[in-house]
Amino acid sequence: xxxxxxxxxxxxxxxxxxxxxxxxxxxxxxxxxxxxxxxxxxxxxxxxxxxxxxxxxxxxxxxxxxxxxxxxxxxxxxxxxxxxxxxxxxxxxxxxxxxxxxxxxxxxxxxxxxxxxxxxxxxxxxxxxxxxxxxxxxxxxxxxxxxxxxxxxxxxxxxxxxxxxxxxxxxxxxxxxxxxxxxxxxxxxxxxxxxxxxxxxxxxxxxxxxxxxxxxxxxxxxxxxxxxxxxxxxxxxxxxxxxxxxxxxxxxxxxxxxx
Amino acid sequence: xxxxxxxxxxxxxxxxxxxxxxxxxxxxxxxxxxxxxxxxxxxxxxxxxxxxxxxxxxxxxxxxxxxxxxxxxxxxxxxxxxxxxxxxxxxxxxxxxxxxxxxxxxxxxxxxxxxxxxxxxxxxxxxxxxxxxxxxxxxxxxxxxxxxxxxxxxxxxxxxxxxxxxxxxxxxxxxxxxxxxxxxxxxxxxx
Numbered sequence: 001x002x003x004x005x006x007x008x009x010x011x012x013x014x015x016x017x018x019x020x021x022x023x024x025x026x027x028x029x030x031x032x033x034x035x036x037x038x039x040x041x042x043x044x045x046x047x048x049x050x051x052x053x054x055x056x057x058x059x060x061x062x063x064x065x066x067x068x069x070x071x072x073x074x075x076x077x078x079x080x081x082x083x084x085x086x087x088x089x090x091x092x093x094x095x096x097x098x099x100x101x102x103x104x105x106x107x108x109x110x111x112x113x114x115x116x117x118x119x120x121x122x123x124x125x126x127x128x129x130x131x132x133x134x135x136x137x138x139x140x141x142x143x144x145x146x147x148x149x150x151x152x153x154x155x156x157x158x159x160x161x162x163x164x165x166x167x168x169x170x171x172x173x174x175x176x177x178x179x180x181x182x183x184x185x186x187x188x189x190x191x192x193x194x195x196x197x198x199x200x201x202x203x204x205x206x207x208x209x210x211x212x213x214x215x216x217x218x219x220x221x222x223x224x225x226x227x228x229x230x231x232x233x234x235x236x237x238x239x240x241x242x243x244x245x246x247x248x249x250x251x252x253x254x255x256x257x258x259x
Numbered sequence: 260x261x262x263x264x265x266x267x268x269x270x271x272x273x274x275x276x277x278x279x280x281x282x283x284x285x286x287x288x289x290x291x292x293x294x295x296x297x298x299x300x301x302x303x304x305x306x307x308x309x310x311x312x313x314x315x316x317x318x319x320x321x322x323x324x325x326x327x328x329x330x331x332x333x334x335x336x337x338x339x340x341x342x343x344x345x346x347x348x349x350x351x352x353x354x355x356x357x358x359x360x361x362x363x364x365x366x367x368x369x370x371x372x373x374x375x376x377x378x379x380x381x382x383x384x385x386x387x388x389x390x391x392x393x394x395x396x397x398x399x400x401x402x403x404x405x406x407x408x409x410x411x412x413x414x415x416x417x418x419x420x421x422x423x424x425x426x427x428x429x430x431x432x433x434x435x436x437x438x439x440x441x442x443x444x445x446x447x448x449x450x
Contacts, residue, residue, distance in 0.1 A: 083389040106390045106392050
């Protein structure tokens with residue numbers, strides 16, 4: 001029997017005055033599932049992420065957490081949520097350790113547990129040596145790793161990751177990928193948005209393709225592959241979203257470079 | 260934070276540390292820290308001052324003005340100059356107003372320097388909104404932090420003038436009276 005969804009989006013929509021950014025988006029994530037959300041830049045992925053994390057109110061539709069609307073008990077929902085934003089804007093005047101300590105305190109985490117967990121995670125992501133340095137001196141990848149640690153500190157039931165690999169080096173990206181896969185194997189529900197198909201292909205159990213604010217395809221990875229026939233995921237995605245002949249465009253660019 | 264350690268009395272440190280371990284206390288501490296150290300973000304180009312330097316700079320005008328006024332209110336120097344009958348309540352009035360103006364000007368300058376940190380901003384939204392802390396508590400913590408900062412600035416701006424100016428003025432007013440009382444007593448003393 002299938003488990004009940006941890007998170008459900010029902011006919012989500014968002015309008016900014018005359019512009020419709022997201023229209024009738026419906027999906028659900030069950031424990032152990034990694035839902036990859038794939039779409040070109042500007043398709044509405046981040047707007048959806050903000051709605052399902054309770055940061056933006058949808059113009060219509062509902063977000064349900066274990067069957068209850070998230071706004072019925074937003075703090076309870078946020079206590080179970082680990083969120084990595086697309087562009088983290090951390091406090092540059094804090095050190096990495098101070099930032100994590102603040103997040104842990106605000107999440108009500110016990111100090112001793114925090115120290116153990118943070119030290120282990122910083123060590124694993126090769127940041128332990130830099131823990132007392134100011135965040136303003138961190139590289140983009142280091143900041144991204146700090147945000148990831150802060151999202152995992154409280155052992156969340158639901159992880160929402162908005163382009164989590166941007167700025168990460170190969171090793172860190174590989175470690176994070178495995179961390180996400182292992183967390184999902186332990187029953188966490190993961191929502192993972194990215195414009196890069198390879199990242200989603202390697203990690204996701206389910207895939208949703210979004211174009212101009214609408215979900216145009218959704219299903220398990222096997223269903224998606226079967227749906228695209230023999231053309232492969234990349235070609236299938238291109239056909240669904242861009243509807244362009246990538247080879248012809250590339251030839252045109254190369255001709256322009258050589259001219 | 261060495262400044263905080265220096266400012267806090269030893270018996271206050273423990274309760275403050277314990278309070279800061281609670282979510283609300285940590286939030287208030289965070290906003291206070293942001294008010295003082297918020298300019299250290301690499302994106303910011305505003306004048307960047309640490310807590311100690313800022314407090315010193317704010318206290319300086321009052322301190323210098325008070326020191327310059329010691330000459331005017333020194334009972335001994337006034338006695339040497341033969342000015343024993345000045346009405347100090349009247350002559351000190353402009354100086355009192357000067358101190359009020361200095362305090363207001365300094366507070367205004369601090370507000371201009373830190374105006375963008377008075378309310379929670381986009382950075383706070385991005386960092387604090389995903390956490391299980393209600394926006395009401397965030398705003399309350401921010402308001403408390405600002406209140407604490409205002410108290411610290413008010414004390415800092417006025418402490419040295421209060422220590423130097425008020426006793427000087429008091430002595431300047433009382434000293435002639437005391438001297439006269441002593442003189443009268445000594446002359447009326449019978450054999």
